[in-house]
Amino acid sequence: MAAQQSQGIQTLLEAEKEAAKIVQQAxxxxxxxxxxxxxxxxxEIEDYKKAKEQEFKSFESSHAGNxxxxxxxxxxxxxLKLQSITDSYNAHKDAVVKKLLDRVVLVKPELHRNLKKVEA
Known part of the structure; x- marks a missing residue:
């Protein structure tokens, strides 16, 4: 009976080793x-990237002329706009300088409108 138990244990150990091998293979x-x-x-990512780059390059080349x-x-x-601004500047600079000088040089001294006459 001991031999039979020993043989049963041996069979279980072999089955366990076989199961471990199967799990390892899995x-x-x-x-x-x-x-x-x-x-x-x-x-697949590289292929997709290459396809999109090619698509972009073809799009870019077709729209590069535009x-x-x-x-x-x-x-x-x-x-044209810059030339127009330059022409306008050259045409009006003398008049603007004259207006500025007239305002600075010709001062009319007046009392301020908020100043009230103080009666003593």
Missing amino acids: RQYRVQKLKDARTEAGK TSNAQTAVDKETE
């Missing part, structure tokens, strides 16, 4: 699958 399988999934996701044309038009408009 863990390794899971870790490998996670690594594979990360690698695959990285590849940008340079718009910049040229804005530069011309700015130059």
